[in-house]
Amino acid sequence: MTEQAGTSGGDATVSITACPNGPLLVRGRFEILAPAGEVIPSRRKTVALCRCGISTLKPFCDGSHKAVGFTTEPEAPTGQPA
């Protein structure tokens, strides 16, 4: 079976999908840590991490990247490292 970034399930592997002009979608078993090492609680299994820097919910995306026209050119990698 082809590994699709968007649909690979299972808790063993963490997958990170780089969404064009948007956040990083993270699936799998992961912990997000604050600088001092404490776990930042997440309310859902799949999270979107801000990479535009504008979100008011950092480290999570709040959709603001669309309002500021954030782009990720050149095209984000879709599986193979560039």
Add this chain to the structure above:
Amino acid sequence: MKLPGDRGPVSSALGALLTNPEPAAEPDLIRILRDTAARAIRDTDDILLDEDLQSALYAAYELRYGGLTGVDDAWEWNADVLALCAAIESRFEQALRDRVPMPPLPAPGVDTVAAALFELTGADTGPSVSRYLAKKATDEQAREFLIHRSVYQLKEADPHSWAIPRLRGRAKAALVEIQADEYGGGRLAHMHSELFARTMRGLGLDDTPGGYVDMVPAIVLASSNMMTMFGTQRRLRGAIAGHLAAFEMTSSLPNRQYGNGFRRLGYDQSVTFYFDEHVEADAVHEQIAARDLAGGLTEDEPGLVEDVVFGASACLFVDSLAGAALLTAWTAGESALRGGTLEPTVALEPAGALS
């Protein structure tokens, strides 16, 4: 929910049939329903705003969800009720096909379809309910807003769940991932419909499903009916996928404004959590919906590109009409509810208010 009240001859005839205790009277009631419906569907000026037809369709559809109080569940699959739905749907779908603006179609595929949907949903569609809520709405208007939204939000996610067994592969996995989160990931208290009910209670509103259906205008019922129509017909699976994508893609930013509006009015987290939760959740869902669900579906079934875009554009079109119904009434200093203001039987003490 309770049977919606009559809004005209068709909803009245349907109510009479569904609550008829006398089997001998049934053939006559069926004939009356069929005749009134045929006439109303032929003569309607605008089916999206037709109080009688949208209300009848909403009541008939409710048999597929939580059911109608005092009505036998067997009516769900009754041939005459299904024929009524099909007749209204045919005119309803045609009206949408005629009027929903269609942008140039992208090539099938994840990147092309997602890009087209982000462009479509990113276009500014004028006056916005979320900005009004954030800046200007009164407590009464905030309550009216919740009443309008409650028609769908108290069964949030259900109309799109119909699509799960109609999809396969990547699109199906994506839809299930989104819906699981909508239903709280297995935690009842996090189910989005439950969160919305809590918000309603925080403003002293009744959270009984369908409790306010009689107070909302046809276009609000049409918005919900459209989802059920798309969701319950396999042939429209592209449209329901596109609808969900557009819905999720126009959710994060408005929900932040809604949350700010309720905070401005003095409500605490028990009321605003629903909106705050959607800011974060829908920033995730929109990516999955645009790429894996809508885009993935067109990769699997390239012939569905047009319906995916149609469903997305129909979501924006109908929801902007529903939003306009609120804003037009409010800016004229009027109530956006049918029959004017809230019934005094509703407890009006805002439980979550700080002031």
